[in-house]
Amino acid sequence: MLNTATKSEAPGTEQELTDGFHLVIDALKLNGINTIYNVPGIPITDLGRMSQAAGIRVISFRHEQNAGYAAGIAGFLTKKPGVCLTVSAPGFLNGLTALAHATTNCYPMILISGSSEREIVDLQQGDYEEMDQLAIAKPLCKAAYRVLHAQDIGIGLARAIRAAVSGRPGGVYLDLPAKLFGQVMNADAGAKSLVKVIDAAPAQIPSPASVKRALDVLKSAKRPLIILGKGAAYAQADEEIKSFVEKSGVPFLPMSMAKGLLPDTHPQCAGAARSTVLKESDVVMLIGARLNWLLSHGKGKTWGEAPKKFIQVDIEPKEMDSNVEIVAPVVGDIGSAVSAFIQAMGTGWTAPSADWTKAVQSKREDNVAKMAPKLMNNKSPMDYHGALGVLKNVIKERPDAILVNEGANTLDLARGVIDMYKPRKRLDVGTWGVMGIGMGQAIAATLETGHPVLAVEGDSAFGFSGMEVETICRYNLPICVVIFNNDGIYRGTDVNNANSDPATTVFVKGARYDKMMEAFGGVGINATSPDELKRAVNEAMDSGKPTLINAVIDPAAGSESGRIGNLNPQSVLKKK
Numbered sequence: 132m133l134n135t136a137t138k139s140e141a142p143g144t145e146q147e148l149t150d151g152f153h154l155v156i157d158a159l160k161l162n163g164i165n166t167i168y169n170v171p172g173i174p175i176t177d178l179g180r181m182s183q184a185a186g187i188r189v190i191s192f193r194h195e196q197n198a199g200y201a202a203g204i205a206g207f208l209t210k211k212p213g214v215c216l217t218v219s220a221p222g223f224l225n226g227l228t229a230l231a232h233a234t235t236n237c238y239p240m241i242l243i244s245g246s247s248e249r250e251i252v253d254l255q256q257g258d259y260e261e262m263d264q265l266a267i268a269k270p271l272c273k274a275a276y277r278v279l280h281a282q283d284i285g286i287g288l289a290r291a292i293r294a295a296v297s298g299r300p301g302g303v304y305l306d307l308p309a310k311l312f313g314q315v316m317n318a319d320a321g322a323k324s325l326v327k328v329i330d331a332a333p334a335q336i337p338s339p340a341s342v343k344r345a346l347d348v349l350k351s352a353k354r355p356l357i358i359l360g361k362g363a364a365y366a367q368a369d370e371e372i373k374s375f376v377e378k379s380g381v382p383f384l385p386m387s388m389a390k391g392l393l394p395d396t397h398p399q400c401a402g403a404a405r406s407t408v409l410k411e412s413d414v415v416m417l418i419g420a421r422l423n424w425l426l427s428h429g430k431g432k433t434w435g436e437a438p439k440k441f442i443q444v445d446i447e448p449k450e451m452d453s454n455v456e457i458v459a460p461v462v463g464d465i466g467s468a469v470s471a472f473i474q475a476m477g478t479g480w481t482a483p484s485a486d487w488t489k490a491v492q493s494k495r496e497d498n499v500a501k502m503a504p505k506l507m508n509n510k511s512p513m514d515y516h517g518a519l520g521v522l523k524n525v526i527k528e529r530p531d532a533i534l535v536n537e538g539a540n541t542l543d544l545a546r547g548v549i550d551m552y553k554p555r556k557r558l559d560v561g562t563w564g565v566m567g568i569g570m571g572q573a574i575a576a577t578l579e580t581g582h583p584v585l586a587v588e589g590d591s592a593f594g595f596s597g598m599e600v601e602t603i604c605r606y607n608l609p610i611c612v613v614i615f616n617n618d619g620i621y622r623g624t625d626v627n628n629a630n631s632d633p634a635t636t637v638f639v640k641g642a643r644y645d646k647m648m649e650a651f652g653g654v655g656i657n658a659t660s661p662d663e664l665k666r667a668v669n670e671a672m673d674s675g676k677p678t679l680i681n682a683v684i685d686p687a688a689g690s691e692s693g694r695i696g697n698l699n700p701q702s703v704l705k706k707k
């Protein structure tokens with residue numbers, strides 16, 4: 132129902148009126164958008180207040196980048212665009228990193244930003260926070276729109292929603308100049324101008340020929356492999372994906388955020404035999420996974436000598452042949468494609484040879500067995516494995532909890548050690564390997580799903596969004612943040628011999644991040660051994676109280692930039 136903003140006062144011509152503020156709110160509600168991730172300020176403070184009054188959940192952050200990361204991951208988790216609301220110029224720019232991140236990661240998100248007046252901006256006359264925001268946003272997102280007239284708000288939002296979620300999802304920018312909010316129009320006309328987006332992300336059914344071609348190639352394989360990407364997790368076609376993988380009998384490798392689509396403990400899971408399956412497979416079916424740097428572009432020594440054939444399932448036709456030849460492209464949405472595979476496989480599907488599946492299984496068992504003793508050590512200060520062994524069990528006992536994870540070593544090692552059991556329960560740095568997603572993602576994850584969150588953070592990574600612990604306390608969210616504190620980036624042991632400044636990669640020694648949480652009324656714990664960590668995390672996850680655990684990690688533990696290999700400039704220098 133339309134909110135009545137005011138009534139016109141001319142005698143005898145009384146009519147219900149609405150305005151830009153109310154039209155934006157009504158358009159959001161009409162389209163089922165019930166949460167806004169926001170940082171208030173000119174000119175959108177009242178939009179936040181009025182949205183809250185109208186029943187939309189408005190979560191106010193301390194920095195727009197974190198609100199943006201929250202909106203992006205909300206989009207990933209719900210398949211509805213996550214909305215981030217920012218002030219003009221500087222606030223808008225702060226939100227842009229998250230908008231670009233959403234686009235790169237294919238998360239549906241709308242960055243709505245207030246902006247200054249067109250007449251003044253275009254003549255560059257020095258308006259408050261003057262900036263041509265639309266032009267700046269355009270190259271960083273899927274689509275960018277500006278609404279100048281109140282009667283176009285409905286259409287503007289409809290275009291933004293459709294652009295964000297249809298085809299390959301991504302970030303959309305919606306520019307709302309300050310003057311728009313105050314524009315008044317007849318309430319009936321306003322209501323009629325709103326648009327409810329019907330079938331915003333229509334199913335894209337793959338052609339039967341492409342389905343048959345893909346299955347023929349898979350069937351011909353001696354050593355097949357399925358790689359599940361976060362596109363598969365996004366699709367929410369969990370049952371279909373599980374049935375297909377199990378029916379095929381093919382080993383599967385989950386990319387980081389696809390972990391849990393099938394449990395990491397599933398007999399077909401090849402996560403712990405990664406090098407073996409990439410090198411030795413002869414046919415690889417990519418489902419919602421891109422052949423980007425995370426998969427070494429599908430070539431080079433990671434993929435071994437054996438010739439490979441790639442099958443790729445993706446909603447975006449341009450993804451095909453992006454790095455290597457795709458012999459069987461299947462263009463469609465993942466749910467439709469996987470359902471079509473199941474149907475076309477019929478009843479006579481033959482599983483891959485036991486030679487292959489047993490070889491994968493035995494490599495996996497070897498790696499898991501090698502890892503096991505490391506995870507049980509009770510050293511103090513802790514090393515990564517001792518601390519992660521504890522967290523692995525925390526998630527095993529609470530498979531519905533959401534794990535947020537960022538850092539360098541903290542990310543790389545947690546990804547392997549912590550098994551996931553359910554879909555979309557692992558959220559991390561995504562395609563860019565960006566640091567700073569932690570608190571924004573943790574906040575949105577619990578708000579959107581109702582599940583508690585365990586955020587496992589490197590001390591450096593946490594610093595990018597650390598002030599949001601106040602937000603976590605303000606909204607009293609069930610988030611347990613564990614900071615792997617080794618006094619620096621990669622390690623805390625670097626020394627600068629040139630002058631008295633600290634080395635570039637070290638932080639204050641023995642910092643107590645737990646005190647930050649206490650400052651805002653949450654629970655802060657300093658844990659120096661795996662036993663202490665175990666007690667503290669279990670208590671936090673059971674109580675649901677905002678908690679931050681400063682996990683003291685040996686400053687000498689850890690290696691340079693995880694395993695990014697030759698992307699790490701220091702390793703390049705060392706090689707010269």
Ligand SMILES: CC(C)(COP(=O)(O)OP(=O)(O)OC[C@H]1O[C@@H](n2cnc3c(N)ncnc32)[C@H](O)[C@@H]1OP(=O)(O)O)[C@@H](O)C(=O)NCCC(=O)NCCSC(=O)C(=O)O
Nearest residue numbers: 402403404405406407425498499502538539547564692694
């Ligand atoms: C590209 C990658 C997927 C490739 O990683 P790899 O190291 O090759 O593989 P994984 O991590 O999956 O696995 C490593 C090895 O552990 C094995 N493995 C995996 N799981 C297990 C379990 N559960 N038990 C035992 N062993 C296991 C796996 O088979 C591999 O061994 P083998 O099979 O024997 O090989 C990954 O590096 C990645 O996601 N990188 C992103 C990192 C990132 O975004 N960083 C942010 C930058 S931080 C930053 O800003 C900065 O540093 O700068």
